[in-house]
Amino acid sequence: MYIVIEGIDTAGKSTQLEILADKFKDAVFTKEPGGTQIGSKLRQMVLSGEAKSKLAEMFLFLAxxxxxxxxxxxxxxxxxxxxxxxxxxxxxxxxxxxxxxxxDLNLISTQNILPSHVILLKLSKEELTNRLSQKEHDSIEARGIDYLLDIQNRMEETIKKLNLNYIFIDASLSIEEISKDIEDFLNE
Structure with missing residues (x-):
């Protein structure tokens, strides 16, 4: 199984990953970007805003x-x-x-390997506004609420277009409810 948890910043991915770590003790946990030695350097370059071109930023992520x-x-x-x-x-x-x-570019970078299970934690505009008001922003978050909601919509569109096995979960639910929904999805 190749399981991915998706969602815009503050959607609660980290919390759910911690819960999964307790349930899947033998699983390999990783992240993109930054799950390898080269990846952590590339991630830092992007988050610090080193790439001035959006195209260059995308190619760093593809690498x-x-x-x-x-x-x-x-x-x-x-x-x-x-x-x-x-x-x-x-x-x-x-x-x-x-x-x-x-x-197409991403399929080249993944050698056409797709996740077997995709979990997308979705936030409403109100919930995202509330969560962002409680933290400092990195260069991505600083692009604003409408930008992040557009990204969330594009994630949803991508998942459907690739015909992946997925679940969309309201990220404003309780941590326990979200965890239960994820567990049910993975046990199907």
Whole structure:
């Protein structure tokens, strides 16, 4: 199983990943970007705003994704791999290019390997506004609420377009309710 948890910043991915870590003790936990040695350097470059071009930013993420697939997902194909983000985020954040073109580039970087299970934690505008008001923003979050909601919509569109096995969960539910929904989905 290759499970990915998706959602815009503050949706609660980290909390749910901690819960999954208790339930899947033998799973390989990883993240994109930054799940490899090269990836952590690329992630830092993007989050600090080093890439001035959105196209350059996308290619940094694609390089990270290619390395991640080779070094984490493929190397652990006989184990459960649970990832904080995936190509779905990469496609959603690459807004400067048409969706189909970005999907094609990502399929090259993943060697056409797709997640077996996708969990998307979705936030309403009100809930996102509330959560962002309680923290400092990185360079992505600083782009604003409408930007992040557009990314969330693009994640949903990407998941459907790729015909993935997915569940969309209201991220404003309690931590326990979300965890139960995820567990039910993974046990289907």
């Amino acid at each position: 990270d994704r290619a390395e991640h697939m080779q070094e984490v997902v493929i190397k652990n194909k006989n184990k459960v791999v649970i990832s904080d983000r995936s190509m779905i985020s990469g496609i959603a954040y690459a807004k400067t290019l048409p969706l189909d073109k970005v999907i």
